[in-house]
Amino acid sequence: MSRHLRLNPALLKHGEILLTQLRSFAYPADGVLSRYFRENPKLGHGDRGFLAETVFAILRHLRSLEACCGESVTSRRLLLAGLIQQGRSVRELEGLLKGSEAEWLGQVKAFDLDTLSPAQRLDFPGWFHERLVRQYGAEETALLAAALNQPAPLDLRVNELKANRKEVLEQLAASGIPAQEGKWSPLAIRLEGKPALAKHPLFLGGAFEVQDEGSQLLGLLLAPKRGEMVADFCAGAGGKTLLLGALMRNTGRLYAFDVSEKRLANLKPRLARSGLSNVHPARIESERDAKVKRLAGKLDRVLVDAPCSGLGTLRRNPDLKWRQTPEAVIELQQKQGSILAAAATLLRPGGRLVYATCSLLDEENDQVVDAFLATHPDFQLIPVSEELERLGWLGQSERLQLLPHRDGTDGFYGALLERKKG
Numbered sequence: 001m002s003r004h005l006r007l008n009p010a011l012l013k014h015g016e017i018l019l020t021q022l023r024s025f026a027y028p029a030d031g032v033l034s035r036y037f038r039e040n041p042k043l044g045h046g047d048r049g050f051l052a053e054t055v056f057a058i059l060r061h062l063r064s065l066e067a068c069c070g071e072s073v074t075s076r077r078l079l080l081a082g083l084i085q086q087g088r089s090v091r092e093l094e095g096l097l098k099g100s101e102a103e104w105l106g107q108v109k110a111f112d113l114d115t116l117s118p119a120q121r122l123d124f125p126g127w128f129h130e131r132l133v134r135q136y137g138a139e140e141t142a143l144l145a146a147a148l149n150q151p152a153p154l155d156l157r158v159n160e161l162k163a164n165r166k167e168v169l170e171q172l173a174a175s176g177i178p179a180q181e182g183k184w185s186p187l188a189i190r191l192e193g194k195p196a197l198a199k200h201p202l203f204l205g206g207a208f209e210v211q212d213e214g215s216q217l218l219g220l221l222l223a224p225k226r227g228e229m230v231a232d233f234c235a236g237a238g239g240k241t242l243l244l245g246a247l248m249r250n251t252g253r254l255y256a257f258d259v260s261e262k263r264l265a266n267l268k269p270r271l272a273r274s275g276l277s278n279v280h281p282a283r284i285e286s287e288r289d290a291k292v293k294r295l296a297g298k299l300d301r302v303l304v305d306a307p308c309s310g311l312g313t314l315r316r317n318p319d320l321k322w323r324q325t326p327e328a329v330i331e332l333q334q335k336q337g338s339i340l341a342a343a344a345t346l347l348r349p350g351g352r353l354v355y356a357t358c359s360l361l362d363e364e365n366d367q368v369v370d371a372f373l374a375t376h377p378d379f380q381l382i383p384v385s386e387e388l389e390r391l392g393w394l395g396q397s398e399r400l401q402l403l404p405h406r407d408g409t410d411g412f413y414g415a416l417l418e419r420k421k422g
Helices: 009-022 029-039 045-060 062-069 075-085 090-096 101-110 126-136 138-148 165-174 213-222 239-247 261-274 326-344 366-375 384-391
Strands: 154-158 179-181 188-191 208-210 229-232 253-258 279-283 299-305 347-357 379-382 413-419
Touching (some): 009 029, 009 045, 029 045, 045 062, 075 090, 165 179, 165 188, 188 213, 213 239, 213 413, 239 279, 239 299, 253 261, 261 279, 299 326, 366 379, 366 413, 384 413
Parallel strands (some): 229 299, 253 279, 299 347
Antiparallel strands (some): 154 188
């Protein structure tokens, strides 16, 4: 989109102001963007698309662009350098340039990225790059970075209470929306491009929800059955809750717990579209809430999609790599351990729990699960391969770690735990 839109000084100025706001990293980038567009309602659809695409690309490549800009890094310079990196020519920008900017952009174009450190070249903070190299090795980290620095595709999850995947694909094709079956989830559809779906009859009728294919696999890993008692312990806006309810065929009882009233409120319209009546949203004060304690030992299955750094979702949220810190990860690890321990009390003997994050870091994943197992001898790890083989997935063994460059999904993690019988 950005390569074809004709630029003008006013649009460039909007980009500069937006980048200045984003570079404070005080708030999530998508929220900053939404607020800016609300405050500037005269911006057209094409202008908003250009601004969103351009500033997100700059956030993805911030470290290398800052290096290209030289000593004086301003939002305007970053914007111009970003446009060059995204395929604009200096000649295209000439009418918008001031003073010696054309000469400076020539230097930007000629900048040798091989002179940068690996972390700069891959556009990662030093601490994050170091941890990924320790976990995955330098070669895999470079492949991972290349994937994380691309925009994510748009995935849908078919709601089988309303339609099947074949029907949805046929109707999308009839609407002129190119799509294909997902690779791993039997409910997934991957779209080409980013079509507007909010007013599509299939969406309004609840036939599908937008959900990354990796996120779908976490619900399929928990595999709730008809008539069971299940909890989504950190439900948020309920994407996984809706999947669990559909897998239960709208039977049994599904609790959607969250500490945020606002997030649970966002679940309500989605719930209405879905046709589910077995979901019971409930706000809790903390993981030790009385509502949780009353259900101790009664549930068949629990999903713990724990609050995490979100560093597996950088394709969608590139600002997170600049907003997160090693200190925040340590705090999150403690919180994750506490939430997992509380959620585990809900299970009956033989009941199963999936601990999940959208992080790539051992500190939030294996270390949390290992610490839990070390202090809870009444729980055992079930290899995820046992559940995922029925989906035709043979690439994972004990625990699930999805990687964008390998699996084409966000960087989700999942471990399957079972409370021992007797």
